[in-house]
Amino acid sequence: MAFEGLLQWTDAVVTLSTRVSASRDRLSVDLRSSNLVARHQAILNFHSECHFFAIAANKLIQYQKWVLTFGLCATVDFSEIDRFSKDIRALRNMREHIIDYFQGSGRDPAQWVVAGADASSVSGTMIGGRLDWIKCGAAAERLLQTLLVEPIPYPPR
Numbered sequence: 559m560a561f562e563g564l565l566q567w568t569d570a571v572v573t574l575s576t577r578v579s580a581s582r583d584r585l586s587v588d589l590r591s592s593n594l595v596a597r598h599q600a601i602l603n604f605h606s607e608c609h610f611f612a613i614a615a616n617k618l619i620q621y622q623k624w625v626l627t628f629g630l631c632a633t634v635d636f637s638e639i640d641r642f643s644k645d646i647r648a649l650r651n652m653r654e655h656i657i658d659y660f661q662g663s664g665r666d667p668a669q670w671v672v673a674g675a676d677a678s679s680v681s682g683t684m685i686g687g688r689l690d691w692i693k694c695g696a697a698a699e700r701l702l703q704t705l706l707v708e709p710i711p712y713p714p715r
Contacts, residue, residue, distance in 0.1 A: 561630055561710065564621040568702045570614040574607065575695020578685075581607040605678075608685045609653050615694060616650035619643045634704055638697040645688040652677035652686065 581604045588600035618639065625631050648669060656678055658664045670676050675687030683692045 560621060560624045560628060561708075564618070564625045564631070565702070565705055567614055567617040567621050568698050568705060571611070571618050571698035572695055572702055574611040574614050575691050575698070578604075578607045578611050578691045578695075582680075604680070608680055608691070611691050611695075612646065612650045612653050612685060612689065615642065615646040615689070615698075618698065619646055631705070631708060634701075634708065636701070639694075639701050642689065642694045642697065646694070649677055649686045649688045 581600075585600040585604045588596045591597055622636055622639070648666075652659060652664065652666075652670060655664060659667065659670055659677070664670060672687040673684070675681050675684065677686035677688070679686060681687065683690050685691055
């Protein structure tokens with residue numbers, strides 16, 4: 559379960575990185591449209607895809623930690639994805655509790671704005687001023703290729 563979950567969420571980060579980029583591309587086209595409904599839907603879709611990316615990235619980190627408690631993947635180098643883990647966790651938490659932050663009751667209001675961007679925003683390829691979905695997705699792709707050749711750990715009978 560732990561190893562398969564790690565594979566699942568690593569693959570999801572790769573997939574969602576592509577989806578966020580595709581959504582941004584659609585947004586760029588639709589923002590030039592005179593169709594206000596299409597423009598609005600493109601904005602909503604882009605924000606949703608960014609949020610889903612943050613959730614999937616957080617699940618990857620959670621499953622990585624779980625896998626390591628069993629001594630699995632001992633030879634796998636997680637350092638590249640680990641560089642994103644603090645920002646992933648912070649971003650996911652703030653986005654999950656976005657209403658609290660907008661109402662002024664978020665748990666860590668001093669962290670809401672980073673690098674001139676609040677956790678609900680996107681600038682370039684940076685979600686919330688913290689998490690570059692392109693770089694994180696590429697790191698997850700490299701990790702996935704490593705994990706897919708790992709022996710599948712089944713419990714002893």
